[in-house]
Amino acid sequence: MEKIWTERFPIRTFDTDAGQSLSPQAALRYLEETAGNHAHHLGFSVHQLLARGYTWVLSRLLLRLRRSLGWREELRVRTWPCGVHRLFALRDFLLTDGRGEAVGEAASAWLLLTLGDHRPVRIEPLFQEFLPYPGERAIPGALDKLPALEEGCSQAEPMREETFQKEFQVRYSDLDLNQHVNNVSYVEWLLESLSPLGDLPARASLSLLGDLSPLGDLPARASLSPGGDKPLQASHRLQELEIDFFAEAGYGERVRVVSRCVSRQPLTYLHSLRLEEGGREAARARTLWRSREAADKA
Secondary structure (H helix, E strand, C coil): CCCCEEEEEECCHHHECCCCEECHHHHHHHHHHHHHHHHHHHCCCHHHHHCCCEEEEEEEEEEEECCCCECCCEEEEEEEEEEEECCEEEEEEEEEECCCCEEEEEEEEEEEEECCCCCECCCCCCCHHHCCCCCCCCCCCCCCCCCCCCCCCCCCCCCCCCEEEEEEECCHHHECCCCCECHHHHHHHHHHCCCCHHHCCHHHHCCCHHHHCCCCCCCHHHCCCCCCCCCHHHCEEEEEEEEEECCCCCCCCEEEEEEEEEEECCEEEEEEEEECCCCCEEEEEEEEEEEHHHHHHC
C-alpha cells in the first residue's frame, strides 16, 4: 500500500480561464481526483464505502496557490492521509509543476457519514491508514472554523465593507454521487459573485449587518450583480481559498451567495452561501486575491 500518492495532469484548454491560467475550479477537481484514486488504492473510496453503508464528505479545505500554470504545462498532485482530528480525517496535498517546483499546497478535513441518517462516525476503529504520516504537514496547524460574515468585519468600520450578492439554482450537473451539490460548484459560485471594487458606486459601500440575518434582502443600493462589468477574476488571481461546508443542497434548490470585502491590503473577502428556502448556511469561505500584474511578476 502506498501511503503517498502522486498523479500528473497535463493542463488542457478546458482547464484554463479567460486569462489562460489553470482555473481554481480545475485545480480543485484535480485534488478530488487524486484523493479519490488514492482512497481507492487504500480500500476506502466512496464507491467502496457505499457497500458498507458509509460515504465521505468534504468538510473543510484550505488551498494556497503560489503561482499559476498555463495551457500545456503539467500539474503534479501529491497527497497523503495525515491523521485524525476529532471526527475529521485529514488529508494534505502538495502541488508542483512539471519540473517539481512547488506551485501550491492544500489541507483538507473529511467526515465519514452513515448513509441512512448522515451522522458522522469515528474513523480510527475503521481505518488505521489515517494514523499520522511521519512527515511534515503541507500546511501546519489545524483547520479552524471560519467566522460568520458578520463576525469577520472590521471593528473600525463595521458597516462600510463592499457587499455583493448573487443567486444560483442547483443544476443536475452540480450534483455529485451523493446527490448533493459538489464542493467545486460552491467555489465556482462564490468566485462568480465578485465584481471589481473600483466599479462600485460610492453608495454601494453601505450595508447594514442586520440586513444579512438570516437571509433578508440587502438594501437595493448594495444588491449588486456584475452586469456588463468584468468579474474580479479578470484582474486578480486567487491566492488563497478557505472554505467550510455545513449543509447539503439538492437539485433545483436556490443558493444565495453574499460576499463582503473585509480588507483591501491584502484584498480579502468573506463569503456566505445560504439556501434560499429556510435560510440555512450551506458554506462559508474566505478568499485572498492578488492582481494579475503583481502575480505575473512574482
